[in-house]
């Protein structure tokens with residue numbers, strides 16, 4: 258469903274650039290969706306590339322989305338409920354950035370606003386202007402990415418934000434901040450759960466996992482594999498993305514899991530020469 262914005266019809270897209278974002282893989286993921294399903298669950302939401310595809314292509318699709326990153330979850334809620342105030346706040350960031358980008362960027366990075374609108378506009382502003390456009394926090398949960406090298410970043414991106422706001426308002430989407438395991442009590446037989454967790458490192462230099470101040474550990478991967486087996490036993494349809502690592506292949510070696518290797522591009526890597534094609538796994542039980 259496209260959203261009307263002035264005279265233009267805009268297709269809502271992810272409003273943040275997110276490490277591991279799935280925009281480039283949408284055609285492959287789409288081909289791997291089941292023909293029919295009940296509620297769509299996405300418990301590692303991030304930028305929500307597949308969510309926006311669902312909402313655009315399947316009018317009236319019931320969705321339940323969640324993530325452990327509370328600032329990110331707040332952004333979805335604020336965009337849905339307080340879009341006018343958010344646009345005004347982003348326009349103010351844009352004006353200040355144009356006066357002195359470096360000092361303004363670091364003052365915003367240091368700030369700790371309290372209101373939902375200011376917290377969300379800070380996240381969006383930093384995401385648009387930081388190095389490589391990624392969200393990364395240190396062990397104390399503080400955003401720690403330096404200023405990026407952009408001449409004219411699109412800080413407000415009003416058309417897309419309004420399109421996202423309209424589609425979230427018009428759709429049946431429940432938005433929660435929680436750990437992925439909570440999906441077990443909500444998902445019912447016939448529902449679809451898509452898991453896109455922080456990936457298991459395939460090498461010691463490939464371990465970007467800091468979306469929150471808690472890293473995604475090997476124990477978390479084990480919890481996830483057990484959860485997938487429990488959802489399978491409940492009759493849920495499960496689709497999972499992960500890296501092409503031995504740990505993942507081993508945990509999903511039972512015959513209920515169909516594992517395929519797919520080609521993907523890694524878009525966030527501080528070394529642009531390493532942003533090359535690679536293989537990853539797509540795992541499903543249907």
Ligand SMILES: C[S@@+](CC[C@H](N)C(=O)[O-])C[C@H]1O[C@@H](n2cnc3c(N)ncnc32)[C@H](O)[C@@H]1O
Nearest residue numbers: 277278279301303304305306325436437453468
């Ligand atoms: C690979 S990203 C998802 C990317 C998303 N599919 C997209 O298209 O942008 C993984 C997400 O999992 C979230 N996360 C990490 N640990 C989690 C946990 N224990 N429970 C729920 N979400 C978690 C991170 O905050 C991050 O947003």
